[in-house]
Structures are given as C-alpha cells and as structure tokens.
Amino acid sequence: MAEAAAVENPDQLITSTDPEHPANLIPSLCAKFWTLGWVTGTGGGCSIRDDNLVYLAPSGVQKELMKPTDIYVLSLKDQDPAHRQQRTYLRSPPTYKPSQCTPLFLAAFTRRGAGCCIHTHSHWAVLVTLLLEAKGNSRVFEINNIEQIKGFGKGFGKVGNLGYHDTLRIPVIENTPHEEDLTEYLEAAMEAYPDTYAVLVRRHGVYVWGDNVHKAKTQCESLDYLFQLAVEMHQLGLPWISNVAQIAPQRS
Amino acid sequence: MAEAAAVENPDQLITSTDPEHPANLIPSLCAKFWTLGWVTGTGGGCSIRDDNLVYLAPSGVQKELMKPTDIYVLSLKDQDPAHRQQRTYLRSPPTYKPSQCTPLFLAAFTRRGAGCCIHTHSHWAVLVTLLLEAKGNSRVFEINNIEQIKGFGKGFGKVGNLGYHDTLRIPVIENTPHEEDLTEYLEAAMEAYPDTYAVLVRRHGVYVWGDNVHKAKTQCESLDYLFQLAVEMHQLGLPWISNVAQIAPQRS
Amino acid sequence: MAEAAAVENPDQLITSTDPEHPANLIPSLCAKFWTLGWVTGTGGGCSIRDDNLVYLAPSGVQKELMKPTDIYVLSLKDQDPAHRQQRTYLRSPPTYKPSQCTPLFLAAFTRRGAGCCIHTHSHWAVLVTLLLEAKGNSRVFEINNIEQIKGFGKGFGKVGNLGYHDTLRIPVIENTPHEEDLTEYLEAAMEAYPDTYAVLVRRHGVYVWGDNVHKAKTQCESLDYLFQLAVEMHQLGLPWISNVAQIAPQRS
Amino acid sequence: MAEAAAVENPDQLITSTDPEHPANLIPSLCAKFWTLGWVTGTGGGCSIRDDNLVYLAPSGVQKELMKPTDIYVLSLKDQDPAHRQQRTYLRSPPTYKPSQCTPLFLAAFTRRGAGCCIHTHSHWAVLVTLLLEAKGNSRVFEINNIEQIKGFGKGFGKVGNLGYHDTLRIPVIENTPHEEDLTEYLEAAMEAYPDTYAVLVRRHGVYVWGDNVHKAKTQCESLDYLFQLAVEMHQLGLPWISNVAQIAPQRS
Incomplete structure (x- = not known):
C-alpha cells in the first residue's frame, strides 16, 4: 500500500x-x-x-x-x-x-527502531516507582536472579537475551503535568540506559517497546510480572537484588 | 420514540x-x-x-x-x-x-445533569471508607500526584479535566439501614462538593456519575484504580497526599 | 417428566x-x-x-x-x-x-428445604477459618455493619433479608479426613444456627445454600465478598464487629 | 497413526x-x-x-x-x-x-511415566521458593491439614490420593542459568522424593506432572492454590505445618 x-x-x-x-x-x-x-x-x-x-x-x-x-x-x-x-x-x-503519548511512542520508533510501544498504568509499575521514591527518589529499578528476566533482550542492536544472573535495570523519570513534556526526559533516559527496553514514569506507569509487536508485548508482560513480584517481595521483606550466583545447585 | x-x-x-x-x-x-x-x-x-x-x-x-x-x-x-x-x-x-438505588441515581440526573450513574460495592471503595473511619471518621478521600487523576473532569459545568498535581476529593457519607434514606445525604454531599463526580458511602461502596455512559464508566474505572492504589499505598506505608509538585523532572 | x-x-x-x-x-x-x-x-x-x-x-x-x-x-x-x-x-x-459432598448437599435439601447448595474451596473462606483458629479455635464467623450483609435472608422460613446493622453469623465446623463424615457436624451446626444459610469448614471451605439457584448463588457471592473483605480488614487492623449503629448520618 | x-x-x-x-x-x-x-x-x-x-x-x-x-x-x-x-x-x-524445557518434560515422561507435564512461572510458586530461601535455603516445601492436599496422588505407582492430615512435600532445586542444566537436579529430586508429582525451582517456578492431562492439570491447580494459600498464611503469621489431627470435630 x-x-x-x-x-x-x-x-x-x-x-x-x-x-x-x-x-x-x-x-x-x-x-x-x-x-x-x-x-x-x-x-x-x-x-x-x-x-x-x-x-x-x-x-x-x-x-x-x-x-x-x-x-x-x-x-x-x-x-x-x-x-x-x-x-x-x-x-x-x-x-x-x-x-498525548504520541511523541513518546515516536521516540521509541525513531531512537530505538522499535516496531511497537506499549504504555500501561499498571498498579505494579506505579507502586514500584512509589517504593523507589520512598527509598530516596531512586531513579532506577533493579532486580536480578529471577528467571523471568530472561524475557528481555540484551539491548538495542545486541543479540540474545539477558541471563538469569544479569541485573535488569529500568530507569525511572519524574512525571510531568503534560504527558507530551515527558518526551525529553524519556529520550534522556534512553541515552543514559541505551540497552533498556522500558522507562518507568513516577506515579504514572511505564513505557515498554520492542523490535516488533511480539517482543514489545512479551517484554511488557515480563516486566509487569517482575513489578508485581517486586512489590510482593517488598511486602514479604525480601530484597530485589541478591547474590545467589555463587550458590552451587545441589542434589536435593 | x-x-x-x-x-x-x-x-x-x-x-x-x-x-x-x-x-x-x-x-x-x-x-x-x-x-x-x-x-x-x-x-x-x-x-x-x-x-x-x-x-x-x-x-x-x-x-x-x-x-x-x-x-x-x-x-x-x-x-x-x-x-x-x-x-x-x-x-x-x-x-x-x-x-432501592433509584432515588440516588435520580439525584445525579436531576442535580448534576448526569447521563449515567454507576453504583459499585467494590472492595477497594469499602476499604478506603474503613481506613478513613479508622482515621477519625474522616469524611473525604483525598489523593494527588497520581497520573490517573487526569481521568476526572474538573467539575459540573467546567471545561477540561483535573491535572496531575490537582487533589481529587471524594466525599464520604455514612451508610443508612435503608438505601433510599441515603438520598438526602448524597444530595448534601453534592452541595458541599459541587465539583465531585462521585460520593463514597461508608462500609457500602460508591456512586459515580458522568455526563454520559462513556464518562461515567471511565471515571468509575479511574476511581476504582485509585481506591485500589490507595489501599495498597496504605499497606506499604505510603501517604495519599504528597508534595512532589516542586520536584523538577530530571535527566536520569 | x-x-x-x-x-x-x-x-x-x-x-x-x-x-x-x-x-x-x-x-x-x-x-x-x-x-x-x-x-x-x-x-x-x-x-x-x-x-x-x-x-x-x-x-x-x-x-x-x-x-x-x-x-x-x-x-x-x-x-x-x-x-x-x-x-x-x-x-x-x-x-x-x-x-463425597453428596450427603452434605442432601442435608441442605432435606433439613432446610434448599433448592441449591454450593461448596467452594475459596481461599477467603479458608483464610477466615484459619484466622478464627488463631483466635482460639473460634467456631463462628461474625461481621456487621457492611452493606453486603443485606444479601442474606433472615433465615429458614423467615421473610425478608438481614439489615445493615445486623450481625451475620456463620458457624465453623472442624474438617474431617473423609468429607462424608462432615455430615453430622454440618447438621449439628444447622441445628445450633437455625437461621444460617452457610457453614464454614475449617481449613477446607464453605457450604452455602438457598431456596433456589438464584439465592444460593447470590448468597455465596455475598459471602465470598465478605470473607475477602474480612481478611483484608484483618490485614489492615480493622475489626469485623463494630458499633456504628449509633453514628448518626451527617451532611458532609 | x-x-x-x-x-x-x-x-x-x-x-x-x-x-x-x-x-x-x-x-x-x-x-x-x-x-x-x-x-x-x-x-x-x-x-x-x-x-x-x-x-x-x-x-x-x-x-x-x-x-x-x-x-x-x-x-x-x-x-x-x-x-x-x-x-x-x-x-x-x-x-x-x-x-529449553524439553529435557525436563522428558524426565517426567521417562522416569515417572507421566502423560503430561506443566511448567509455570506462577508468582505464588516463586514467592514460596523465596520464603523458603529466607528461611535458610530450605529445599522442601511442606504443608498439611488443608483440604486441597487431597488433590494429589499418593505417589508414582501407588493407589489413591493423599489424605487431609498427610503432609504434602515438594522439593526445591536451585535455578541454573541454562534451563536445560536443571535436568540433572530435577532428576535427582525425583529420586530423593519418589512420590512427588512436582518440583519447585528457586526464583523460577514449578514443574508439575501427572499420569494424564487431567491429573497433571488438576494437580497443578491444587498446587498453585496451596502456594497462594501458603504465601497468604505467611503474611497473616500462620504456620504451614500444624498439628490439628488430634482436634476432635465438635458439634458447634
């Protein structure tokens, strides 16, 4: 056409x-x-x-x-x-x-060659940003040693996916009264975290993209899963970052 | 017809x-x-x-x-x-x-010119009223600095929607044994909060209206989202009202 | 036929x-x-x-x-x-x-003239029985001053439904290794609580009945709603029984 | 064919x-x-x-x-x-x-004669493994005195199902960077727990099998129900193992 x-x-x-x-x-x-x-x-x-x-x-x-x-x-x-x-x-x-999300979607298309971009207001995403805010306005969500992390590509232009022991890092930007005004901050976060496929927006939600619809959707599902798990882990007093790489598997 | x-x-x-x-x-x-x-x-x-x-x-x-x-x-x-x-x-x-809800629906239609009114018994609505009761029978739910607040109109006869930094206020009325008896209290709450599109009923649920079905439904969804978030924030020790307006967005 | x-x-x-x-x-x-x-x-x-x-x-x-x-x-x-x-x-x-539930269903039909009986393993029902067990093996669940209580009939052979301020009481029986063996305890609970439309089974679930399918199902929905609310109230430190009947409704 | x-x-x-x-x-x-x-x-x-x-x-x-x-x-x-x-x-x-799950599925088929094997990343399964990790890297999940335990067979080659008072034991193996590498640990867990129909994988999920699709699916549903209940019990301060066998049922 x-x-x-x-x-x-x-x-x-x-x-x-x-x-x-x-x-x-x-x-x-x-x-x-x-x-x-x-x-x-x-x-x-x-x-x-x-x-x-x-x-x-x-x-x-x-x-x-x-x-x-x-x-x-x-x-x-x-x-x-x-x-x-x-x-x-x-x-x-x-x-x-x-x-109003249009320029944010376009940033994923023009700066990362994405084929699809999803924006959610998921409770889990918002709660993660609130928990990070309570920890001193932290501007990055980090989690490792969870199998679902393998659901993410290594980064723009890179081959393969993250491994189980890799730390997934999702930058957090502050929300703005007008959604279009987020664009420059989203683009800056893309620069600062060139391998990320997502940017969290404080008290707002998350933008997730991928090379195509399949990858954007499955990365978004994996991320929502991890956000939910992170909130639940916090409620149970379990840390998001651990050092289990050195624990040798055992015959139980 | x-x-x-x-x-x-x-x-x-x-x-x-x-x-x-x-x-x-x-x-x-x-x-x-x-x-x-x-x-x-x-x-x-x-x-x-x-x-x-x-x-x-x-x-x-x-x-x-x-x-x-x-x-x-x-x-x-x-x-x-x-x-x-x-x-x-x-x-x-x-x-x-x-x-028994009939006179309450009619109040939204005759006093606010609403085109649709929804009444839910959502757990989140009931829990919010219980949390406010535990805080000294507070008669208003307030939350600000959450993106989903933008889902609400500014008020009856006003143009446009609330902004991210605006405080959403939903009055709470006490429940009565007979639902029809709520009507005068609901109408009084409409008078006291002329811009509200919803009234919470303690230990009961919420009434939400809008100019038409689309607006009533999307406002009801946004409100249920905020009630759920508020309960979850309470469980995580996070306040409903914050002062983030002055935090300048940053390049992360 | x-x-x-x-x-x-x-x-x-x-x-x-x-x-x-x-x-x-x-x-x-x-x-x-x-x-x-x-x-x-x-x-x-x-x-x-x-x-x-x-x-x-x-x-x-x-x-x-x-x-x-x-x-x-x-x-x-x-x-x-x-x-x-x-x-x-x-x-x-x-x-x-x-x-194995057959004799329990029959008890509701023969002893209460029920037209339908539902047996669930709902988490909320099981958690309520566990919370009551932790409170000294309490053998009755009680809640009042919640609108959804109106969803229950006043009792076998009585006209009308419970009111908002009424206390809903659901007896709890201990579980048995063989489900059929529950029958005598369920029947005894029916005798002890002649107006109940439900019996909780510790660490197991709940039996709910009604005059017909419509009533059994809506009472079961209302009860599951109340069990969920009760667990959530417990997590938030809110009591199941309150004394709000005397609080006069107010113009907010 | x-x-x-x-x-x-x-x-x-x-x-x-x-x-x-x-x-x-x-x-x-x-x-x-x-x-x-x-x-x-x-x-x-x-x-x-x-x-x-x-x-x-x-x-x-x-x-x-x-x-x-x-x-x-x-x-x-x-x-x-x-x-x-x-x-x-x-x-x-x-x-x-x-x-990558293929060799794990094959282990269930060749070593246990299973007809179906399901692998989930259920939050509840992952949270149970995290709670056990926090309790000193425990390598077995145990729960008893919950009716849903009856949903499990007694074990490979055995007739009948577990009883209400029996303790369900699900071994936990540590996760590995490559899923195929789990196989030897899964097989070892099968040896160590010959009657189990499931193996938990730390920070990853669970493998559940059964003689046929019906049994694998209903056992997987029962297990997910129990994992969820276990997390909720933990949040409410309730132990997974109790000694209620001696409590005689009562006429309430």
Missing part, C-alpha cells in the same frame, strides 16, 4: 481483513491489556510502526472498545523533529484527538 | 437492536462490572438517562444475567419531588421490584 | 435444551465458579434440587469442563436416612464416582 | 479435528494457563505424551496465541539418553526453536 495512494483515501490505511494488520491489532491488544488492568479509564495505550507508517490509538477512548476506524496514522518521513507538536497525520478519525 | 406512544406499548421502550440503546447497554455494562467485582450478589447497579427517560436495573437480579426485559423506565417529567417514594414508571418488568 | 419413566431411560433426566435445566445449569455454574477461584483442581461443587429430584456433579472432574452427561440424579424419596452411605441413583454417569 | 507414516508427512502428527488431540490441547491449555498468570511473556509451557510420541510447545511463543502448527513432536524411542542435547524430532515447526 503506497503512502501517496493512502493520502487520497486515508481509510485504506486502516482497512484490512488481516487480524495482524496494525489497525486491527491495536484494538485487540488494547482490549487484552484492559483485562490485564494495564489500561483503564482511557489511560494507557499502544502504537505500532510498520516501516515508516505509525498507527496510534486516539486519546480518551475506552480501551476495550476501540475500533480500527479510531486509529490515527502518520508517516515518520513527514515529521519535522524541530516542530514535533505540529504533526501531520495521513489519517485521522473524525471525532477524536491524538493521544 | 415519543413517550406518549411508549405508554401504550411500554415494551417498545426497551426493545432495540442497537447495542448502544440503554436497555441493551445496562445489561452488558452490568455483566462487565460483575467480572470486575463491582457488582456481586445482586449488590450495585447502573442507570442511564436519555433526555427525560431514565433506564434502571431492577432490585435483586444477578447482575451478569440481566436482560433488556428486566429494565424499568421512568420519565423525569412525571416525578413529583415532594413524593419521591411514589414513582410512576412508564415501563415495569413483571416480576421485579424497583432498585 | 415422571420419575418412573426416567428410570427406564435415565438419560432423559439430564437431557434438555433449556439452559435453566439443572443438568445444564450445574456445568455452566461450575465453569463460572472455576473462573472465580471457588472450585479448583476438582475441589468444590454444586447440587440442585428440583422437587424430589437431586442433580449432582460427580467426583474428580475438572469443574470448568463438566458436561450434562456427567451429572448424577437421585430421588429424595428413595433415600433411606438410616443407610445414607448406600444411595440409589436414578441416573449415574458411566465413568465417575459420586461426589 | 503409525510413526513411520508420520515421518513421511510430519504435519499429520499435529492435524486432527479432535479437541483432545495433544496438538490441539496444548494450545488451548496454554491459553488457559495464560489467563491464570502461569505462563507469561513466553515463560512456562506444557507437554503431552501419547504412548511414545511427545508433543511440545516451541520456545518463545506467546502462550495464549499458540497454534497446532507450532507444535514439535518427537518419539521417546528415538532419543539417545547419552546425547540428550541432540534430539531427533519427527515434526518441527518451520520458524521456531525447541523449548
């Missing part, structure tokens, strides 16, 4: 019988995320990049009720980085506003 | 193939709320106003099994405020009684 | 296109209870009485996968109370054993 | 309209396990043995989206125990890698 043709008939961009087409996949993913408690009360969202085309959920919709016709489409080629507040959309739904 | 015609054939009022028709929407919403744990064991409910027509779930039904034929309909025009216990229904299901 | 005819062709007893027929309803209820965590790993179950016919789930099935053809049927008329271990079934599925 | 024929057309091995066929059952079970939180972010999995044929989910798939065509099949006859890293598959999906 050529972009030029699409501009003449923008609805072509979001019309497909393929359930894997981004305009179909974003609504079905968001409905799934709603049942997981990741997106609630219009908070949170998801964006998919297909080559230069970016598909975005609108602002303020009920996430479990989204339809393909609600989806925005823009081309990365058309965006002027110097004026990122004024975006050109190839296709806009008639009754909505673009999501 | 004219009301005069409806009185001759009341079932017309609840017969539609449109899933967005209130008589179809109330059952599907209640089924969804049942899976969320908001309405259980016949507790809780939902009402929708369409102009002067008010659609109401009956008392005592299993909320996930409700059918359009179970729905009561009344006209706001026909109600005599001086005798609100004696209501005239345009359409009544044959085997049920009207919900 | 006459019982005499049924004996000649027992499968008639469990063959119906009506989703409300007990042989269809038990599987659909059990599947719902499985999603609620009430019946897991073949534990728990449900029985329905229609006049003298009793429909029972078999022992050891996966509760979310039950089929009408798995259902046992017996007639209350055929049972010899003096030899209750030797039961006559009008219809038995070919490959299963009768549930 | 003869194995010889299958090798000529391997897709025959995973093509069936029977929902109980392993190639259909593994995807539907994994989807169910995903909703239970047992398999998330590609972690966890399930394998079924039908006589000598073993059906395996591939590595790295989204567990709720698995298809029959994703399934690996191998024959137990073809495996050389001395070279278990080099396995011969009768059928391999085109785009995946075999699961």
Whole structure:
C-alpha cells in the first residue's frame, strides 16, 4: 500500500481483513491489556510502526472498545523533529484527538527502531516507582536472579537475551503535568540506559517497546510480572537484588 | 420514540437492536462490572438517562444475567419531588421490584445533569471508607500526584479535566439501614462538593456519575484504580497526599 | 417428566435444551465458579434440587469442563436416612464416582428445604477459618455493619433479608479426613444456627445454600465478598464487629 | 497413526479435528494457563505424551496465541539418553526453536511415566521458593491439614490420593542459568522424593506432572492454590505445618 495512494483515501490505511494488520491489532491488544488492568479509564495505550507508517490509538477512548476506524496514522518521513507538536497525520478519525503519548511512542520508533510501544498504568509499575521514591527518589529499578528476566533482550542492536544472573535495570523519570513534556526526559533516559527496553514514569506507569509487536508485548508482560513480584517481595521483606550466583545447585 | 406512544406499548421502550440503546447497554455494562467485582450478589447497579427517560436495573437480579426485559423506565417529567417514594414508571418488568438505588441515581440526573450513574460495592471503595473511619471518621478521600487523576473532569459545568498535581476529593457519607434514606445525604454531599463526580458511602461502596455512559464508566474505572492504589499505598506505608509538585523532572 | 419413566431411560433426566435445566445449569455454574477461584483442581461443587429430584456433579472432574452427561440424579424419596452411605441413583454417569459432598448437599435439601447448595474451596473462606483458629479455635464467623450483609435472608422460613446493622453469623465446623463424615457436624451446626444459610469448614471451605439457584448463588457471592473483605480488614487492623449503629448520618 | 507414516508427512502428527488431540490441547491449555498468570511473556509451557510420541510447545511463543502448527513432536524411542542435547524430532515447526524445557518434560515422561507435564512461572510458586530461601535455603516445601492436599496422588505407582492430615512435600532445586542444566537436579529430586508429582525451582517456578492431562492439570491447580494459600498464611503469621489431627470435630 503506497503512502501517496493512502493520502487520497486515508481509510485504506486502516482497512484490512488481516487480524495482524496494525489497525486491527491495536484494538485487540488494547482490549487484552484492559483485562490485564494495564489500561483503564482511557489511560494507557499502544502504537505500532510498520516501516515508516505509525498507527496510534486516539486519546480518551475506552480501551476495550476501540475500533480500527479510531486509529490515527502518520508517516515518520513527514515529521519535522524541530516542530514535533505540529504533526501531520495521513489519517485521522473524525471525532477524536491524538493521544498525548504520541511523541513518546515516536521516540521509541525513531531512537530505538522499535516496531511497537506499549504504555500501561499498571498498579505494579506505579507502586514500584512509589517504593523507589520512598527509598530516596531512586531513579532506577533493579532486580536480578529471577528467571523471568530472561524475557528481555540484551539491548538495542545486541543479540540474545539477558541471563538469569544479569541485573535488569529500568530507569525511572519524574512525571510531568503534560504527558507530551515527558518526551525529553524519556529520550534522556534512553541515552543514559541505551540497552533498556522500558522507562518507568513516577506515579504514572511505564513505557515498554520492542523490535516488533511480539517482543514489545512479551517484554511488557515480563516486566509487569517482575513489578508485581517486586512489590510482593517488598511486602514479604525480601530484597530485589541478591547474590545467589555463587550458590552451587545441589542434589536435593 | 415519543413517550406518549411508549405508554401504550411500554415494551417498545426497551426493545432495540442497537447495542448502544440503554436497555441493551445496562445489561452488558452490568455483566462487565460483575467480572470486575463491582457488582456481586445482586449488590450495585447502573442507570442511564436519555433526555427525560431514565433506564434502571431492577432490585435483586444477578447482575451478569440481566436482560433488556428486566429494565424499568421512568420519565423525569412525571416525578413529583415532594413524593419521591411514589414513582410512576412508564415501563415495569413483571416480576421485579424497583432498585432501592433509584432515588440516588435520580439525584445525579436531576442535580448534576448526569447521563449515567454507576453504583459499585467494590472492595477497594469499602476499604478506603474503613481506613478513613479508622482515621477519625474522616469524611473525604483525598489523593494527588497520581497520573490517573487526569481521568476526572474538573467539575459540573467546567471545561477540561483535573491535572496531575490537582487533589481529587471524594466525599464520604455514612451508610443508612435503608438505601433510599441515603438520598438526602448524597444530595448534601453534592452541595458541599459541587465539583465531585462521585460520593463514597461508608462500609457500602460508591456512586459515580458522568455526563454520559462513556464518562461515567471511565471515571468509575479511574476511581476504582485509585481506591485500589490507595489501599495498597496504605499497606506499604505510603501517604495519599504528597508534595512532589516542586520536584523538577530530571535527566536520569 | 415422571420419575418412573426416567428410570427406564435415565438419560432423559439430564437431557434438555433449556439452559435453566439443572443438568445444564450445574456445568455452566461450575465453569463460572472455576473462573472465580471457588472450585479448583476438582475441589468444590454444586447440587440442585428440583422437587424430589437431586442433580449432582460427580467426583474428580475438572469443574470448568463438566458436561450434562456427567451429572448424577437421585430421588429424595428413595433415600433411606438410616443407610445414607448406600444411595440409589436414578441416573449415574458411566465413568465417575459420586461426589463425597453428596450427603452434605442432601442435608441442605432435606433439613432446610434448599433448592441449591454450593461448596467452594475459596481461599477467603479458608483464610477466615484459619484466622478464627488463631483466635482460639473460634467456631463462628461474625461481621456487621457492611452493606453486603443485606444479601442474606433472615433465615429458614423467615421473610425478608438481614439489615445493615445486623450481625451475620456463620458457624465453623472442624474438617474431617473423609468429607462424608462432615455430615453430622454440618447438621449439628444447622441445628445450633437455625437461621444460617452457610457453614464454614475449617481449613477446607464453605457450604452455602438457598431456596433456589438464584439465592444460593447470590448468597455465596455475598459471602465470598465478605470473607475477602474480612481478611483484608484483618490485614489492615480493622475489626469485623463494630458499633456504628449509633453514628448518626451527617451532611458532609 | 503409525510413526513411520508420520515421518513421511510430519504435519499429520499435529492435524486432527479432535479437541483432545495433544496438538490441539496444548494450545488451548496454554491459553488457559495464560489467563491464570502461569505462563507469561513466553515463560512456562506444557507437554503431552501419547504412548511414545511427545508433543511440545516451541520456545518463545506467546502462550495464549499458540497454534497446532507450532507444535514439535518427537518419539521417546528415538532419543539417545547419552546425547540428550541432540534430539531427533519427527515434526518441527518451520520458524521456531525447541523449548529449553524439553529435557525436563522428558524426565517426567521417562522416569515417572507421566502423560503430561506443566511448567509455570506462577508468582505464588516463586514467592514460596523465596520464603523458603529466607528461611535458610530450605529445599522442601511442606504443608498439611488443608483440604486441597487431597488433590494429589499418593505417589508414582501407588493407589489413591493423599489424605487431609498427610503432609504434602515438594522439593526445591536451585535455578541454573541454562534451563536445560536443571535436568540433572530435577532428576535427582525425583529420586530423593519418589512420590512427588512436582518440583519447585528457586526464583523460577514449578514443574508439575501427572499420569494424564487431567491429573497433571488438576494437580497443578491444587498446587498453585496451596502456594497462594501458603504465601497468604505467611503474611497473616500462620504456620504451614500444624498439628490439628488430634482436634476432635465438635458439634458447634
């Protein structure tokens, strides 16, 4: 589907019988995320990049009720980085506003070559940032020696996944009154933690991305699992960082 | 659909193939709320106003099994405020009684122009009222500096939503043996907190409304999210009110 | 459907296109209870009485996968109370054993005229019995001043439901190695608490009944809600019994 | 279906309209396990043995989206125990890698004659191993006097199930960086605890098996229930092992 043709008939961009087409996949993913408690009360969202085309959920919709016709489409080629507040959309739904998350999703696409970015308001993510705040405004979440850590890639441009004994580090940025204003801090966190696939936002939630939908979603699931485990470990008085690498396995 | 015609054939009022028709929407919403744990064991409910027509779930039904034929309909025009216990229904299901929540739903419709009102028995709502009771019978729930607060409108007749640093305040009223008797206290709370879209009822649950179904539902989801977070924050020793507005975001 | 005819062709007893027929309803209820965590790993179950016919789930099935053809049927008329271990079934599925819960379900039917009895292994029920055990082997669960208490009838043969300020009392019996051996203790608890619609079994779960499926199910939902709330209240240091009846509601 | 024929057309091995066929059952079970939180972010999995044929989910798939065509099949006859890293598959999906869990599943099949083995990353399992670690690296989980314990068989080759007063013992092995390396420790735990149907893996999850799919699944459900209960009991200060056998049941 050529972009030029699409501009003449923008609805072509979001019309497909393929359930894997981004305009179909974003609504079905968001409905799934709603049942997981990741997106609630219009908070949170998801964006998919297909080559230069970016598909975005609108602002303020009920996430479990989204339809393909609600989806925005823009081309990365058309965006002027110097004026990122004024975006050109190839296709806009008639009754909505673009999501305030848009520049954050674009940062994952342009700076990390991501194919999908998910934003959740998961309780576990928020509680982790609150626990870190209570520990002196710590700006990084760290956990190691948990099997689920293997669910993460080693980093942008690197081959393979983290190991069981590796420490997963997710940077935390402070929240801002306007979500778009988070962009520069998110980009700075990407610079400071070049291998991360996620950034936590204090008292707000998390942004998670991946090379494609599969990787973004499974990394987001693994991260939510780890955030939940971290809160539960805290409640049980168990530390997030341990030194079990030297414990030799035993015949029990 | 004219009301005069409806009185001759009341079932017309609840017969539609449109899933967005209130008589179809109330059952599907209640089924969804049942899976969320908001309405259980016949507790809780939902009402929708369409102009002067008010659609109401009956008392005592299993909320996930409700059918359009179970729905009561009344006209706001026909109600005599001086005798609100004696209501005239345009359409009544044959085997049920009207919900005791009816006058509370009507208060949201007549005093705040709401288009939908939801009543939940959510654990999180009840626990928040119990925690406030333990803190000296506090009559208001307050939380700030959580992103999900943005899910609420600024107030009746005001444009826009609350900001991240704004404090969300939800009044708490004491429960009464008969649910209808709550009405005057709910109305008084509306007067005392003119901008609120919700009233907590001690040891009982919460009433949440909005200009339309979309807003009532997303505000109710946001509120349940915040109640849950508040209970979890309490368990972790974290305060509901903080002063993070002055913390400048940082490049991590 | 006459019982005499049924004996000649027992499968008639469990063959119906009506989703409300007990042989269809038990599987659909059990599947719902499985999603609620009430019946897991073949534990728990449900029985329905229609006049003298009793429909029972078999022992050891996966509760979310039950089929009408798995259902046992017996007639209350055929049972010899003096030899209750030797039961006559009008219809038995070919490959299963009768549930060990059978005599407990029958106690609710014969002694309380119940139309449905539900047995859950809900965590909340088990935790409540453990908390009571830690408080000196207490043999009754008591809670008051919670709205959901209104979800219970006043008692066998009484009209109306409990009020908000009433104290709900659920007796607790000790578990026995063989579930059938619980019967005499369950019957004794029914005698000691003639108005109860439920009996807790220490470290095991709960039996809940009602005049019909609707009442048994909504009372079971209300009770599970209250058990969960009670555990959460305990974790937050809040007492189950309070004296708020005298607190006058206020204009907030 | 003869194995010889299958090798000529391997897709025959995973093509069936029977929902109980392993190639259909593994995807539907994994989807169910995903909703239970047992398999998330590609972690966890399930394998079924039908006589000598073993059906395996591939590595790295989204567990709720698995298809029959994703399934690996191998024959137990073809495996050389001395070279278990080099396995011969009768059928391999085109785009995946075999699961690292494969040798662990095979251990259950060859050493215990299991018909199905499930591997979960359940939070409750991981938290139990962490609590045991905090108690001096304990290498066995023990619980007694809980009804759900009856959900387990007495052991390999034994008739009947555990009783209410029996102590369920699940060995714990330390995790290894490479999942395949767990195999020898899992096998050693099987030797040390010949009656167990499950092995916990520290900071990782649990392997649970059974004579057939029914038994593996219901034992896994019962175990997850007990792990959850154990964590909750720990939070409430209640011990996992008690001595209630001598408490005589009472007429309450």
